[in-house]
Amino acid sequence: NAGVTQTPKFRVLKTGQSMTLLCAQDMNHEYMYWYRQDPGMGLRLIHYSVGEGTTAKGEVPDGYNVSRLKKQNFLLGLESAAPSQTSVYFCASSMRFRRGGGETQYFGPGTRLLVL
Amino acid sequence: AQSVSQHNHHVILSEAASLELGCNYSYGGTVNLFWYVQYPGQHLQLLLKYFSGDPLVKGIKGFEAEFIKSKFSFNLRKPSVQWSDTAEYFCAVNPENSGYSTLTFGKGTMLLVSP
Numbered sequence: 001n002a003g004v005t006q007t008p009k010f011r012v013l014k015t016g017q018s019m020t021l022l023c024a025q026d027m028n029h030e031y032m033y034w035y036r037q038d039p040g041m042g043l044r045l046i047h048y049s050v051g052e053g054t055t056a057k058g059e060v061p062d063g064y065n066v067s068r069l070k071k072q073n074f075l076l077g078l079e080s081a082a083p084s085q086t087s088v089y090f091c092a093s094s095m096r097f098r099r100g101g102g103e104t105q106y107f108g109p110g111t112r113l114l115v116l
Numbered sequence: 117a118q119s120v121s122q123h124n125h126h127v128i129l130s131e132a133a134s135l136e137l138g139c140n141y142s143y144g145g146t147v148n149l150f151w152y153v154q155y156p157g158q159h160l161q162l163l164l165k166y167f168s169g170d171p172l173v174k175g176i177k178g179f180e181a182e183f184i185k186s187k188f189s190f191n192l193r194k195p196s197v198q199w200s201d202t203a204e205y206f207c208a209v210n211p212e213n214s215g216y217s218t219l220t221f222g223k224g225t226m227l228l229v230s231p
Contacts, residue, residue, distance in 0.1 A: 042223040103217045107160040
């Protein structure tokens with residue numbers, strides 16, 4: 001049981017290049033999330049998905065796209081990378097929302113991205 | 117939109133000192149509250165959470181937090197810290213009526229425990 005895994009662990013891009021970050025979970029969770037973590041800013045939600053084939057925007061969605069073609073995978077894409085997207089990206093997953101349930105999000109190890 | 121405020125960005129303590137990290141949120145309805153910890157170079161892990169019942173919640177590694185609804189607070193405490201508690205701590209909130217499990221995080225508090 002690997003939990004939440006992310007690929008790659010580290011990447012360097014030049015401005016304008018594109019890339020896709022892959023998140024996979026083996027806990028059969030309905031919900032998946034992408035966050036970025038910047039010093040002094042905490043974690044900010046980029047996009048999330050409440051099920052296969054569905055996605056929604058979070059707090060900071062501009063410059064990113066996502067896809068959830070399979071329940072266990074959630075992809076984050078950068079079509080044209082910018083230096084402002086230099087960050088650590090975390091994926092998370094959780095069971096579906098239940099009123100009064102307080103579902104826990106489980107996080108992956110992160111992807112460190114540097115855009116030059 | 118809801119927000120989460122963590123009062124201290126950096127806290128430095130000696131081993132065996134007591135710890136209290138402040139967290140306040142701005143949301144008037146029912147909330148689920150979480151404390152996550154991120155050890156150096158690692159991913160976030162859940163310390164504890166409150167979603168109903170006893171407002172004093174106990175988590176892993178001797179941590180506890182108290183939900184005070186009237187103060188919109190969910191402060192994290194530990195009676196005696198250890199060097200291994202050096203980490204960044206994040207408070208997060210999920211409003212019940214959002215219908216989703218999305219979290220709004222505070223900016224984090226970096227705790228450094230000196231031996």
